[in-house]
Amino acid sequence: MLSKNEVKYIQSLYHKKTREAERVFVVEGPKIIEELLASDYTIRKLYATDEWTKTADLSVELIRVNPDELQRISGLQTANQVLAVAEQKSILKPGLKNKLTLVLDGIQDPGNLGTIIRIADWFGIEQVIASNDSVELYNPKVIQSTMGSFIRVGVWYDDLAAIIKTANVPVYGALFNGKNVMEMDRVAEGLVVIGNESKGIRQDVQQLITQPITIPRFGKAESLNAAVATGIILSHLVA
Numbered sequence: 001m002l003s004k005n006e007v008k009y010i011q012s013l014y015h016k017k018t019r020e021a022e023r024v025f026v027v028e029g030p031k032i033i034e035e036l037l038a039s040d041y042t043i044r045k046l047y048a049t050d051e052w053t054k055t056a057d058l059s060v061e062l063i064r065v066n067p068d069e070l071q072r073i074s075g076l077q078t079a080n081q082v083l084a085v086a087e088q089k090s091i092l093k094p095g096l097k098n099k100l101t102l103v104l105d106g107i108q109d110p111g112n113l114g115t116i117i118r119i120a121d122w123f124g125i126e127q128v129i130a131s132n133d134s135v136e137l138y139n140p141k142v143i144q145s146t147m148g149s150f151i152r153v154g155v156w157y158d159d160l161a162a163i164i165k166t167a168n169v170p171v172y173g174a175l176f177n178g179k180n181v182m183e184m185d186r187v188a189e190g191l192v193v194i195g196n197e198s199k200g201i202r203q204d205v206q207q208l209i210t211q212p213i214t215i216p217r218f219g220k221a222e223s224l225n226a227a228v229a230t231g232i233i234l235s236h237l238v239a
Contacts, residue, residue: 002047002072010073011073014026014075014140016139019136023088024086025140025143026085026140027143028074028075028079028080028082028144030052031147031148032143032144033046036086037058041087044061045060046060046062046063047062047063047082047084048062050064067079070083075140075144088138091154091156093156094127096168096169097168097169100125100188100192100238101125101127101192102128102191102192102230103160103163104128104193104194105131105134105193105196105202106131106195107130107134107194107197108135111142111145111227113130113135113137113139114141114142114144114145115227116226116230117137117150117155118146119231119234120153121146123238125234125238126152126153127153127154128154128156129155129156129157129160130156130157131160132158132159134157137150160205161205161208167191169190169191170189170190171209171210172187172190172192172193172209172210173193173201173205173212173213174193174195174200175206175209178211178212178214179212180216181213181233186238187238192230192237193205193209194226194229194230194233196226197225213233215229215232
């Protein structure tokens, strides 16, 4: 049985301030936790129902809970068998040569960031640089939206303009006026900049873009979702 203090502690991890202070985060669901267990992330504790523990072979601390208890500590509308509290990882500053790197300018929606990380993983992009005001990687909604891809894709937060100025690689930027991405050759090195969901790429970053690109519009939609745009662009750029 979970104590009141333990319930209160786990519930507090749904707040960024506590996650940052404790350097931990919450992961939920059998599929993601299976990948987490196979990764180099450190899991502090697992909370799981009998349904999940029947098939588990674990070397980490496991607390058996009933479905009602799991629901009390879950951030999901319907709790899904198992929840983990894991330690955050320190990400090394990324090298930019001989690879493609996604650069995210002010992505605010957790679902968008999670989906972008998942898309990056699909196309073999191993690193993302996000502006300091982008949504936090360890936000539970981001983690769940990645479907485990956060394990394989490193996310680094920094001043984008400062990073780009010293990158010395091509800088592709998703703008309304640029080269048709569908007509471009595959690329193996550079930064691919994706802007904020409503405001696009900020001016200080825009002026550093060396190769503006655009997704041609055939209908009347005003704009594309940031994650959708990322998927389309990478599908044409990735070698």
